[in-house]
Amino acid sequence: MFPRSTVGRLVASLWLAACIGVLVFGYVQQHIHDMPVAFTWLMIYLTFPVGMAGAAFVGMASSFLSEVGVPYHPFWHLMPYWLVLVVLGYAQWFVVLPLLVRKVFGVRSVT
Numbered sequence: 001m002f003p004r005s006t007v008g009r010l011v012a013s014l015w016l017a018a019c020i021g022v023l024v025f026g027y028v029q030q031h032i033h034d035m036p037v038a039f040t041w042l043m044i045y046l047t048f049p050v051g052m053a054g055a056a057f058v059g060m061a062s063s064f065l066s067e068v069g070v071p072y073h074p075f076w077h078l079m080p081y082w083l084v085l086v087v088l089g090y091a092q093w094f095v096v097l098p099l100l101v102r103k104v105f106g107v108r109s110v111t
Helices: 006-028 035-047 050-067 076-105
Strands: none
Touching (some): 006 035, 006 076, 035 050, 035 076, 050 076
16 A cells, blocks of 8 residues: 555655645635635646546535535635545555556566
8 A cells, every 4th residue: 555665655755745735835825716726726736637536526525515504715625625636646646556557567566
């Protein structure tokens, strides 16, 4: 589940640091009206291609929050996006992709 090599751990750490950086950006800049758009697209870029499907799914699921009377907040409304996209992105880049590379190319250790 976790990268085995030093390079794999370094790449995973940098990727996770970038995701945390997007989260910090969203918190610090929550008063800017376009922050949710930038936040979402930055997370999609970090988790592409699975991020597109994840963002669409979370967007549809969170649209029901306004129907049940939960007030909109620019930062807290984006937390489900961040959580789902980080989990999906990590699974994509550091679990599924190394597994596929090992199976297709017969490489013993990718990460």
